[in-house]
Amino acid sequence: MFIERQGWWAGVVVASIAATMPASAQPPVSRAVIGPGTFASVLAPGAGVKEATVRRYALDREPVTNAQFLAFVQANPQWQRDRVAKLFAEPTYLSQWAGPTSLGDTARPNQPVTHVSWYAARAYCQAQGARLPTWYEWEYAAAADETRSDARQDPAWKERILGWYAQTSGGALPDVGRTPANVYGVRDLHGLVWEWVEDYTGLMVSSDSRNQGDPEKLKFCGASALSAENRDEYAVLMRVAMLSALEANYTTANLGFRCASDEGVQP
């Protein structure tokens, strides 16, 4: 409990000390412009509100790769694994790399970077003049398939996503960009890695998936998504469950990220 609070405090510090890059007029081509839009999120925005709204935003077309993250830690040595503040990343941080500034044979340049903490992911995006996407931004983009902006009611779409869960993750991760681009030109939102979002701590899925009803019981008895609107949206709810299991300094073998920005977005 103490560590967790300390984590929050540290997050504020990171945000204040990280240098923000000057914003350019247009997002890089590696980012797709999406929205604005409203949609039925699996997590209701608030009491009586069914639809979530996203403003216009730009989202990385692919998750951040090992090579990209390597360039970042070379330019920002305080994020190298042997120098990073213990508060910001647990010992497994970038443990798949051969060394603090080398990928080695075990990590291919175009694999998504994993074993990154929320703090590190956030710092990376800030160094690009960007930020982590919010949950709604991530979910809005991830509702699309190759031809539709909202494919979530299609059983085949659900089955495809659940198919990823049906595979164990013992082997090496594939490179980024192998899955088909969705209608926005964004890839790998499903089927490759989990991804950090800026406001993951707000995904108050109980640690026990069966809570419902009594807010007092929020902490124990219950529901996958006590706050979940569409309980049959298992494919997406499992993302939420995963994110809610995390602390900001955690790193895992299947957890990466991508960046988002408001650049080039008309007010």
Next chain:
Amino acid sequence: MRALVSFTPDRQPSRQVNIHMTRITNAVAATFGVAAITALVSHAPGWAPIASAEAKPAAVALAPGDTGGSLKGDFGPPKGAPIKAVLTSPPHVPPAVNRNYPARVIVELEVREVEKEISEGVKYTFWTFGGTVPGSFIRVRQGDTVEFHLRNHPSSKMPHNIDLHGVTGPGGGATSSFTAPGHESQFTFKALNQGLYVYHCATAPVGMHVANGMYGLILVEPPGGFPKVDHEFYVMQGDFYTTGKYREKGLQPFDMQKAIDENPTYVLFNGAEGALVGDNALKAKTGESVRMYIGNGGPNLVSSFHVIGEIFDKVWFEGGTRFQENVQTTLIPAGGSAIAEFHAEVPGSYVLVDHSLFRAFNKGALGILKIDGEENKLVYSGKEVDSVYLGDYAAEQGVVAVAASAAESGTLTLDQQVKAGEARYTGTCSVCHQANGAGLEGVFPPLAQSDYLMADKKRSIAVVVNGLTGKVDVNGKSYDSIMPPMSQLTDDEIANILTYVRNSWGNKGEAVTAAEVAEVRRTTPRPAGAAH
């Protein structure tokens, strides 16, 4: 805990519903519960607490036969050095606790997501406690303080947690054990209630985690332990949902829709078809005693657990304190358990089934208990007689077969035809024309000594094949009825039937041949709806 920043839905309506439901439930329980339980259970406790040199639980007034539950389950702080729990994979059970004081017991359970065979040539990604389905068996003593370490292997994709039904406390440990891949959680509980309890993962979506195999059993022994038996086994049922059909080869993903529909592809003991058959069968010898710890992980189905050819001497139903005796089939709810004991008398293979039998024979819910030893003919003789018994059908088939065989070899006699015809007449024609051929006056014409029948052989064949509607005069009486066409009968059958009626009840005529019937069938029209 984290602040609830956003995503807070309005939970008020459902909360009120829940409270309301709880009240109803309580009222029902208050009205019927106590009386029902008193009536159902035996007064003899399943296991008697044995006096031991340990702290006395708080003084509570107890009714005779009442163990006191959790009120009598706290034997004070743990004593001695901490003990690391022995965990076993199914079908094995850890050794008895064999301890007369409460201890601190350390349980280290690792979650692994593994690909294994669910059936021959069929792979499935199981999520497991300890690498097996069901998960590792945990055994502690009532009053023990259990220090629980849940480790989620770094290769896991999913976060997991554990709810042990043997834990007193919110979520049964689930809130304290939510664990990301590559991490470990720790919590401690005192095992206040004795019994056999299911544990399972309770992470979203909980049904899916359970459907993927995340369940097991924890036994909280009574202070005095259990009587010794020769064998203890761990068997747990579960239902599985794959996108492919039963026994469809290859890696089969989980099918969420089938799970929601509660329509499993597999219903299995110990996580795989064949987990308890062949070399993996449970084994015992005659003269030995067997105790089975049986759980049902679900997520959906309730089990009617039965061992074919064995009667449970005792069943601690619902995994609780008391036993029922002489039980054939015991009901095990999803998320529940039972302990069954029996004595092996007769050698042979005994089949464990869910007596909802299509699960056993079409979805895999089968296991074998192989008992070796000397035959005991006084208890079970084995097969003493092996003969065909087919009732009337047998006799009927006999003469028909004789006639068919004779027809084939060209040696068919009138007598053979009459006998075969009689067999077919009975049940086909006798319903209306009566067994004695007399018919029913004014309704069904007689066949016995019938002028209409005997006057024209060809016409009589046509009547059988095509039916007869309208007025006919038989033996001076008028009939206006409907006989349906009997064209579903074969040429042989019709030939035999007609030969029979033309040579019974005073009738005397030549045989009707199958060729004659075939000729009529070919040359006459049948009414609409008749068979060929």
